[in-house]
Amino acid sequence: MVVPKREVALITNPAAGRGRSAGARDAAVNRLRSLGVRVRSLEGRDQVGATDVARAAVADGVDALVVCGGDGMVNVGLQAVAGTGTPLGIVPAGTGNDTARALGIPRDDPPAAADLVARGSIRIVDLAVTGGRYYSTVFAAGFDALVSERANRMHRLRGRARYHLATLVELRRVAPRSYTLDLDGRVVRTDAVLVAVGNGPSFGGGLRIAEGARLDDGMLDVVVIAPMSRAELVRAYPRLLDGSHTSLPQYTHHRARRVTVAAPGIVAYADGERFGPLPTTIEAAPGALAVLAPGGAA
Structure with missing residues (x-):
């Protein structure tokens, strides 16, 4: 199904990829806004803080949570959206980017990754969970x-x-x-x-x-x-x-x-x-x- 994206929260770890995520964030935000998507651009100082920010955005009813960074930032996003139905978007900008690799999300092209967010096509996939953490x-x-x-x-x-x-x-x-x-x-x-x-x-x-x-x-x-x-x-x-x-x-x-x-x-x-x-x-x-x-x- 396609879900119209009225507003998304995009959360960044500015240290990911040795600072590359800041440039990727700007490119993704610019592309999303050019496509008519409203973007809340957020940052987390560390994993705990980023998880709190992400959960607050999901609780506030954004149409999607978008993470910009590597697999660590994807993991932050998982804790916020798993089981909620709120879709997760990924703008890869980290070291490994293995989740993006497995999903076929462009790993070196933030505007192309943002296009997937704006398009709104949702894929349902599995996670694994241990100790309450996905x-x-x-x-x-x-x-x-x-x-x-x-x-x-x-x-x-x-x-x-x-x-x-x-x-x-x-x-x-x-x-x-x-x-x-x-x-x-x-x-x-x-x-x-x-x-x-x-x-x-x-x-x-x-x-x-x-x-x-x-x-x-x-x-x-x-x-x-x-x-x-x-x-x-x-x-x-x-x-x-x-x-x-x-x-x-x-x-x-x-x-x-x-x-x-x-x-x-x-x-x-x-x-x-x-x-x-x-x-x-x-x-x-x-x-x-x-x-x-x-x-x-x-």
């Missing part, structure tokens, strides 16, 4: 989480380069951990270097760890990588770029609607944001997000 891409709970933790401290790089370097640094101390997974009541105990729970296929700027995951199938894709040597991990890493790691003998894939992940010493990440230590339970939230994206019903 995510749209991948829950990282192993070596991938350690890389995210390291990458978030690397402020001088962006995009894939940031994750590549963080991976090389963390490889020096990679070690398998013992995991207990509960997959819709089926318990699996295994040693692994990486566990990921995907709602979407990629994280880290296009690393397709959960290759084959779909945003509209009501399921979570659980990827387990069995212990590998440092040399094997170095050789396997480039295969995440095209999803060909799925042919590795250490790769195992499960699908479930509800997943509990437990392991010592892991702080999990999702949408590039710190979610907290394991154990945690993740559930699929089918149809929880209305998003302004290509392929939406018109």
